Amino acid sequence: MPDRSDRPHLPGQERFVAPLEETRLAAVDSLDLEEAPESQWRETWKLLRRSPLFIVSMILLAGVVVIVIAPGLFTNSDPRLCVTGRSLDGPSSGHPFGFDRQGCDVWSRTLYGARASVAVGVLTTALVALVGGFTGAVAGYAEGWVDSLLSRISDIFFAIPLVLAAIVMLSAINNIWPDREFWGGVTVVVLALALFGWPQVMRIMRGSVLEVKNLEFVDAARAIGASSMTNLARHVVPNALAPVIVTATVSLGIFIVAEATLSFLGLGLPPTVISWGNDISNAQSQVRAGTDLRVLFVPSTFLALTVLTFILLGDAIRDALDPKARER
Amino acid sequence: MFWYIARRLLQAIPVVLGSTLLIYAMVFLQPGDPIRALFGERGAPDAVVEQLRNQYNLDQPFLIQWLLFLKGAIVGDLGQSFSGRPVADMIGEAFPVTVQLAMMALVFEAVLGVIAGTVAGLRKGKLFDSSMLVTSLVVIAVPIFVFGFLLQLVFGVKLDWFPATVGGNASFYNLLLPAIVLGSVSFAYVLRLTRTSVARNMSADHVRTARAKGLTEGLVVRRHVLRNSLIPTVTFLGADLGALMAGAIVTEGIFNIPGIGNLVFRAIVLGESPTVVSVVTVMVLVYVVTSLIVDILYAWLDPRIRYA
Numbered sequence: 001m002p003d004r005s006d007r008p009h010l011p012g013q014e015r016f017v018a019p020l021e022e023t024r025l026a027a028v029d030s031l032d033l034e035e036a037p038e039s040q041w042r043e044t045w046k047l048l049r050r051s052p053l054f055i056v057s058m059i060l061l062a063g064v065v066v067i068v069i070a071p072g073l074f075t076n077s078d079p080r081l082c083v084t085g086r087s088l089d090g091p092s093s094g095h096p097f098g099f100d101r102q103g104c105d106v107w108s109r110t111l112y113g114a115r116a117s118v119a120v121g122v123l124t125t126a127l128v129a130l131v132g133g134f135t136g137a138v139a140g141y142a143e144g145w146v147d148s149l150l151s152r153i154s155d156i157f158f159a160i161p162l163v164l165a166a167i168v169m170l171s172a173i174n175n176i177w178p179d180r181e182f183w184g185g186v187t188v189v190v191l192a193l194a195l196f197g198w199p200q201v202m203r204i205m206r207g208s209v210l211e212v213k214n215l216e217f218v219d220a221a222r223a224i225g226a227s228s229m230t231n232l233a234r235h236v237v238p239n240a241l242a243p244v245i246v247t248a249t250v251s252l253g254i255f256i257v258a259e260a261t262l263s264f265l266g267l268g269l270p271p272t273v274i275s276w277g278n279d280i281s282n283a284q285s286q287v288r289a290g291t292d293l294r295v296l297f298v299p300s301t302f303l304a305l306t307v308l309t310f311i312l313l314g315d316a317i318r319d320a321l322d323p324k325a326r327e328r
Numbered sequence: 329m330f331w332y333i334a335r336r337l338l339q340a341i342p343v344v345l346g347s348t349l350l351i352y353a354m355v356f357l358q359p360g361d362p363i364r365a366l367f368g369e370r371g372a373p374d375a376v377v378e379q380l381r382n383q384y385n386l387d388q389p390f391l392i393q394w395l396l397f398l399k400g401a402i403v404g405d406l407g408q409s410f411s412g413r414p415v416a417d418m419i420g421e422a423f424p425v426t427v428q429l430a431m432m433a434l435v436f437e438a439v440l441g442v443i444a445g446t447v448a449g450l451r452k453g454k455l456f457d458s459s460m461l462v463t464s465l466v467v468i469a470v471p472i473f474v475f476g477f478l479l480q481l482v483f484g485v486k487l488d489w490f491p492a493t494v495g496g497n498a499s500f501y502n503l504l505l506p507a508i509v510l511g512s513v514s515f516a517y518v519l520r521l522t523r524t525s526v527a528r529n530m531s532a533d534h535v536r537t538a539r540a541k542g543l544t545e546g547l548v549v550r551r552h553v554l555r556n557s558l559i560p561t562v563t564f565l566g567a568d569l570g571a572l573m574a575g576a577i578v579t580e581g582i583f584n585i586p587g588i589g590n591l592v593f594r595a596i597v598l599g600e601s602p603t604v605v606s607v608v609t610v611m612v613l614v615y616v617v618t619s620l621i622v623d624i625l626y627a628w629l630d631p632r633i634r635y636a
Contacts, residue, residue: 152339156346159612161574164592165351168604171596172354257471261578264473265593284477296474304469311468 047320054316060309068118071111079112079274100295101286110299116275121256123190129248132198136205141232154199165196170267185269204247208240242321246314253310276303340616351608352394355601407602415606425498426587430572433511438565441515445522452527464516476509476582493584506583514568525557559629566622570615
């Protein structure tokens, strides 16, 4: 290569070379080629720890978890003890938000209601991620007729709007099994939401697997003789999981809202179960009849904060996983 | 393009058949007799019940019922409700109301969402951006039935700016408040999608080139940033029309709007399978057609996408 630096150039063509420290080349030079690169998950975790969004959502999440495990820490009154003599009493010591029309403690019911709502959200998300993730991975990896079949089946479930489908299914189950208790009620709502919720995860997983499986390291694994099952489980799925994790986190919040909507329509959790959906639904008819807004305000705020927690968490994880967003 | 559309429509046939069968199965497999339930405590003569069961094909095996329904549906006969009205007429009355409501919600969320999202994306990290982000999070997190109820209480009952319930008169003005409620959650999604993609596109190479060749900032944003940024938003909006029609079940319930949401909810509670399956079929068709339109719009927005 001839040295060009002493070649004459026209006026206005003086070249400018940035000092090395101002470019990113220094960072590249300092890489140690012998050292193994950090795994994707460890790198993500490092980014997450520094993200304010993640810290805020983890604090909120810790609050939700404590309330779900031990609601008794924050209240001494029994959520089921409703005394008509206390009907619509205002806030008093030990009962910060007073009583509703039936004379139940609003604060205590809201705290104990967290269990049912969070249980529905967590279980539905787990089921949807499992079924959708598995079918999506198989469809994306196998292609051909397996893919076509699974995709058409998921289309059928995807084409019916989630809440509408769940309403139809729950009203059918209400006739078959009318007097459900807590876990019976939760299971039924979870099954109804998961049955029509899995195609979304399936589509995302399928797309992600299709993208990953043609990358070089998968070819390399195949070349050294990994069987197709090993390849799928060890190399493709772990690298295709990121978008599924983000979707699952956000949809946890969405499922909690869906449960509340179903309970609001009178088809979700049975009325004997203490849940935010049931309490909000009761509160609305009370407010219509002239009761103070606080009976509606307390459970709605807790529901909204819980949903917010999972949306923020999903955002934080997405930012950490998305290398494009990192640069800014 | 013609073949692409034809193939997509062919692919939709098993989806429509499968989903009607699915809904039919769920409505049909309920125990109990919807006909006897209609007569309440006093009961009815067996002969009358038999005759009604025969009229609604309830004495046929499940698959035959479904096939009879399909046979009727092809020639536009969707069966009768238990009160004796043709289902096609009931849907014909209710459908335009819901379409109007859903379209109003769609326009509301698309116009406001894209404008607010673009401004927020252009000024990422500034006050407007942060306040819009907080607003969108609150709107997503508060359930629509709480939000709708509060708006109804404040603007419908306390301030009396809008009618609190719509009832029989579904005019533009009467549907305004319900449409805002129905479109609110999607507005937040449109805002967030547009914001993210505008902010991402602002640092894209082609935008830098457009600036470098001396285009004014307004032209850069309109010609080069917006058009590229709208692709995810358009996808969302297309898929959303179906979701809005389903979400109308709650909104129509709150504001007492005589649309298909109300119709289907009553039919589900009564176990009136012809109505339920017909409405679901209509919604599935809306979903199939809108997702096809979205895919065609894709090609228009992004000329790199070609369908053969």
